[in-house]
Amino acid sequence: MTDTLAIGQRVDRAEGVGKVTGRATYVADLKVAGMLYGKMLRSPHAHAKIRSIDVEKARALPGVRCVLTAADLDHVDDEPASRAHAVLAKGRVRFQGQPVAAVAADDVHTAEEALDLIEVEYEILPAAIDPLEAMQDGAPQVRQRLVENDDSEAQAHATVATNEVKPTSNKPTNVSTRIHFARGDVARGFQDSDVIIEQTYHIPHVHQSYMEPRAALASWDHQGHLTVHASCQGIFALRAELASILHIPESRVTVIAEEIGGGFGAKIQPIIEPITALLAQKTRRPVKLVLSRSEELIAATPAPETIVELKTGAKRDGSLTALKARVVMDVGCFPGGPLNNVCLLAAGLYKFPALEVDGFEVLTHKASQAAYRAPGAPHGTFVIESQMDALASALGIDRMELRLRHCIATGDLMPNGHPWPFNGMRQVLDAIACHPAWLERKQAPNRGVGFAVGGWMGGLQPASATVRMDRDGSLMIVTGAVDLTGTHTAFRQIAAEEIGVAADQVAITTANTDSAPFAGTSAGSKVIYTIGNAVKAAAADAREQILEIASRELEAAPVDLEIRNGKVSVKGAAERSISLSKIGQVSTAIGSKHTPVLGRGTTTVTQQSPGFAGQLAEVEVDPGTGNVTILRYVSFQDVGRAINPTLVEGQMQGGSAQGIGIALSEQLVYSPDGRLLNASLLDYRTMTAIDLPNIETVIVEVPSPYGPFGAKGAGEPPIVPGPAALANAVRDATGCDFPDLPITPEKVVNALRRAAATS
Amino acid sequence: MSKQILHLTVNGEDREILVQPYQTLLEVLRDEIGLTGAKEGCGTGDCGCCTVLLDGKPVTSCLVVGLQADGHQVTTVEGLESDDGLDPIQQAFVRRGALQCGFCIPGAVVMARALLNENPNPTEAEIRWAMAGNLCRCTGYTKWIEAIQDVVQEVKA
Numbered sequence: 080m081t082d083t084l085a086i087g088q089r090v091d092r093a094e095g096v097g098k099v100t101g102r103a104t105y106v107a108d109l110k111v112a113g114m115l116y117g118k119m120l121r122s123p124h125a126h127a128k129i130r131s132i133d134v135e136k137a138r139a140l141p142g143v144r145c146v147l148t149a150a151d152l153d154h155v156d157d158e159p160a161s162r163a164h165a166v167l168a169k170g171r172v173r174f175q176g177q178p179v180a181a182v183a184a185d186d187v188h189t190a191e192e193a194l195d196l197i198e199v200e201y202e203i204l205p206a207a208i209d210p211l212e213a214m215q216d217g218a219p220q221v222r223q224r225l226v227e228n229d230d231s232e233a234q235a236h237a238t239v240a241t242n243e244v245k246p247t248s249n250k251p252t253n254v255s256t257r258i259h260f261a262r263g264d265v266a267r268g269f270q271d272s273d274v275i276i277e278q279t280y281h282i283p284h285v286h287q288s289y290m291e292p293r294a295a296l297a298s299w300d301h302q303g304h305l306t307v308h309a310s311c312q313g314i315f316a317l318r319a320e321l322a323s324i325l326h327i328p329e330s331r332v333t334v335i336a337e338e339i340g341g342g343f344g345a346k347i348q349p350i351i352e353p354i355t356a357l358l359a360q361k362t363r364r365p366v367k368l369v370l371s372r373s374e375e376l377i378a379a380t381p382a383p384e385t386i387v388e389l390k391t392g393a394k395r396d397g398s399l400t401a402l403k404a405r406v407v408m409d410v411g412c413f414p415g416g417p418l419n420n421v422c423l424l425a426a427g428l429y430k431f432p433a434l435e436v437d438g439f440e441v442l443t444h445k446a447s448q449a450a451y452r453a454p455g456a457p458h459g460t461f462v463i464e465s466q467m468d469a470l471a472s473a474l475g476i477d478r479m480e481l482r483l484r485h486c487i488a489t490g491d492l493m494p495n496g497h498p499w500p501f502n503g504m505r506q507v508l509d510a511i512a513c514h515p516a517w518l519e520r521k522q523a524p525n526r527g528v529g530f531a532v533g534g535w536m537g538g539l540q541p542a543s544a545t546v547r548m549d550r551d552g553s554l555m556i557v558t559g560a561v562d563l564t565g566t567h568t569a570f571r572q573i574a575a576e577e578i579g580v581a582a583d584q585v586a587i588t589t590a591n592t593d594s595a596p597f598a599g600t601s602a603g604s605k606v607i608y609t610i611g612n613a614v615k616a617a618a619a620d621a622r623e624q625i626l627e628i629a630s631r632e633l634e635a636a637p638v639d640l641e642i643r644n645g646k647v648s649v650k651g652a653a654e655r656s657i658s659l660s661k662i663g664q665v666s667t668a669i670g671s672k673h674t675p676v677l678g679r680g681t682t683t684v685t686q687q688s689p690g691f692a693g694q695l696a697e698v699e700v701d702p703g704t705g706n707v708t709i710l711r712y713v714s715f716q717d718v719g720r721a722i723n724p725t726l727v728e729g730q731m732q733g734g735s736a737q738g739i740g741i742a743l744s745e746q747l748v749y750s751p752d753g754r755l756l757n758a759s760l761l762d763y764r765t766m767t768a769i770d771l772p773n774i775e776t777v778i779v780e781v782p783s784p785y786g787p788f789g790a791k792g793a794g795e796p797p798i799v800p801g802p803a804a805l806a807n808a809v810r811d812a813t814g815c816d817f818p819d820l821p822i823t824p825e826k827v828v829n830a831l832r833r834a835a836a837t838s
Numbered sequence: 839m840s841k842q843i844l845h846l847t848v849n850g851e852d853r854e855i856l857v858q859p860y861q862t863l864l865e866v867l868r869d870e871i872g873l874t875g876a877k878e879g880c881g882t883g884d885c886g887c888c889t890v891l892l893d894g895k896p897v898t899s900c901l902v903v904g905l906q907a908d909g910h911q912v913t914t915v916e917g918l919e920s921d922d923g924l925d926p927i928q929q930a931f932v933r934r935g936a937l938q939c940g941f942c943i944p945g946a947v948v949m950a951r952a953l954l955n956e957n958p959n960p961t962e963a964e965i966r967w968a969m970a971g972n973l974c975r976c977t978g979y980t981k982w983i984e985a986i987q988d989v990v991q992e993v994k995a
Binding site: 100 | 858860868869872873874875876877878879880881882884885887914915916918919924928931932933934935937938939940941942943944947962965966967969970971972973974975976977978979980981982983984
């Protein structure tokens with residue numbers, strides 16, 4: 080677009096210089112006077128009774144200032160309501176790596192030495208590790224008594240209405256949530272089918288693997304006010320959790336967001352901030368606590384493991400008949416997983432007239448789960464998009480044609496009976512269908528092309544922002560939003576466009592929880608969509624106030640004025656003008672008759688704008704080694720309107736790389752007794768520069784009626800289609816199905832051997 | 839254990855500091871000298887966030903004992919910037935949007951500088967191999983490659 084001042088332009092991130100020079104400050108970089116270093120002692124067992132903890136030797140070590148166990152804490156329950164409330168284990172540990180004691184010492188080495196001196200006597204108990212076994216009667220129970228499920232994280236992503244099946248008994252069970260969706264006559268649908276595909280899919284636990292391990296710095300003042308420097312996705316959400324866990328009013332907690340080195344959904348639940356605050360309270364000194372990478376992998380909050388039995392049917396003419404799915408999600412030791420999203424996408428992307436979906440969220444003695452970019456959506460998309468290719472092959476119908484015939488459109492019913500909001504699924508499919516990478520694909524031995532499409536419903540949350548004009552006429556956005564990967568730059572562009580100035584005339588600051596206007600958590604692809612709308616409203620309000628001042632100065636009606644080239648002028652009479660810097664001056668000067676410009680924007684968007692993404696992979700499979708090489712990768716995404724194409728491409732490329740990781744290499748591997756076997760980045764393999772080709776991007780723009788300037792959420796969708804696109808490409812190259820992720824060389828070789836033996 | 843004296847040159851400045859014999863070069867840089875640009879992403883040499891130049895060669899400073907650097911030259915990300923401004927690699931990373939959360943970027947730009955010092959005209963494959971030890975979870979590396987290729991072109995022109 081050429082008729083914009085800022086929207087659609089590749090504006091550089093103002094904070095980019097800080098990040099390339101090492102001057103940007105992350106929590107681990109902070110050092111304050113009197114600061115102590117915190118560390119946690121963690122359980123080596125997945126499930127055990129704590130018989131005793133002896134901390135005397137640790138307390139006696141020179142340099143140790145404090146050792147805490149659950150016995151020292153007032154508010155820790157033996158059956159905590161959530162992972163965040165399980166500050167230290169009381170009586171029993173329920174996953175390997177659960178903190179049982181914490182130390183604050185003069186330096187980190189002394190703190191670590193102190194951990195070795197703490198003696199814990201455990202009675203090892205049988206553990207529920209495999210989710211299918213954990214569902215059975217007689218399995219070791221994760222909860223000793225029933226507590227209400229905490230769904231606050233699912234709320235943070237605010238996806239869609241669920242169909243929860245309420246439990247009929249008060250007895251605790253490892254099945255923490257059940258959901259059920261049904262429509263039409265499924266049995267009849269399968270009877271009428273000419274082709275039926277049945278497959279069981281498995282997506283293991285994966286880790287979000289942000290490069291910055293969790294870190295927190297906490298201190299208390301003499302009046303009992305807590306200040307936390309945090310690496311978090313939402314300052315207000317963190318403040319609320321801390322106040323709840325520590326039993327103090329929110330007004331006595333200040334959260335300051337430092338730069339965050341990646342979160343991807345995991346840095347919503349506060350799993351280190353409460354203990355850091357308690358160590359600081361006990362010692363009356365600032366305490367910094369930073370996790371190691373192995374602590375992150377063993378004992379943080381990975382994405383859940385999911386097993387899906389999926390059955391679909393179709394008639395020879397290509398019409399779809401029925402879909403039946405059973406989804407089991409292993410969420411580890413606390414409930415609150417994205418089961419609903421898996422079920423809705425698995426059964427909701429194509430128009431099956433009859434469907435039945437049963438979902439089970441299962442507790443196991445493993446680290447509890449957290450969101451990971453579009454939580455649940457890659458899982459649901461992987462199973463249905465794998466199966467659409469299998470159906471197309473069995474029917475002898477082109478896989479693109481089958482999808483275009485049956486993909487949902489706005490208004491079609493989702494499995495929960497609600498209509499699909501306005502969306503661009505078809506436009507994304509169309510973009511793939513007419514792309515040269517699809518049209519000009521060639522048949523060659525061991526080579527294949529695959530694609531998949533999936534979506535993300537998009538989160539909703541009320542938001543507010545202010546836009547202030549300063550004395551020199553420049554503008555300042557004040558927000559409580561955490562900038563994960565560039566949304567602040569998009570906010571500057573939104574405000575600039577609304578007011579009529581260039582983006583470099585607008586600055587932005589993240590205020591702390593004491594002074595920021597409320598903003599929701601940066602999650603669920605709702606930052607631009609919701610907070611961006613608040614910024615737009617605040618900018619519109621500021622513009623009105625600017626015009627009002629100019630109107631009095633120029634003696635012209637506000638409607639006759641325009642803002643252009645740093646001036647407010649009368650339309651058609653450019654010589655009658657006042658500069659923005661003059662307005663800044665007259666609105667703040669001593670004795671001025673004008674009021675300062677303070678634009679205020681508050682919004683609550685209530686309509687979702689799902690974002691769809693599609694990806695196409697061209698691969699070569701080495702039949703000898705089973706190695707899969709990605710020759711070409713194209714990422715397509717409907718973002719409504721690309722506020723900043725550079726930033727949107729970055730989301731598309733980074734999300735693609737994460738989806739490819741889920742497809743080809745990432746998996747947390749647990750032993751039968753629940754110990755993580757690959758707790759390092761050498762053994763837990765994320766994509767490196769040599770694993771990937773350049774990721775091409777195709778931005779599709781189907782404007783949202785609700786997002787600012789038509790924008791939709793851009794962050795989550797690009798992780799969604801990757802696993803299915805890769806599986807379909809490898810299937811195209813080998814003729815074998817790969818329902819069990821990741822598609823490792825070993826699995827490829829085995830599948831080829833099995834295929835050769837049966838042919 | 840008692841502290842020992844470490845003499846080294848960091849970003850052109852001579853330093854004489856007391857360090858514990860078990861402190862890593864990364865700890866020395868971050869905790870004793872206050873240069874927090876290099877980051878600890880793993881502490882086991884797998885992620886590359888702590889990459890610095892030791893006598894011009896890239897090392898993961900979390901795997902170097904501080905005292906091993908005695909008498910040597912260290913360049914950190916802070917040393918890439920000069921009075922003339924940012925290193926062209928730093929400029930290209932900003933312009934290309936090759937950074938998102940930014941945590942891995944100090945290590946990445948130092949690694950890219952080491953590559954171009956050694957090989958001013960690398961192919962895409964050579965760039966990918968050189969950067970393979972620097973993990974990034976945000977970008978998918980495409981914009982890294984473009985940024986480094988931009989610098990190669992600028993130098994040629």
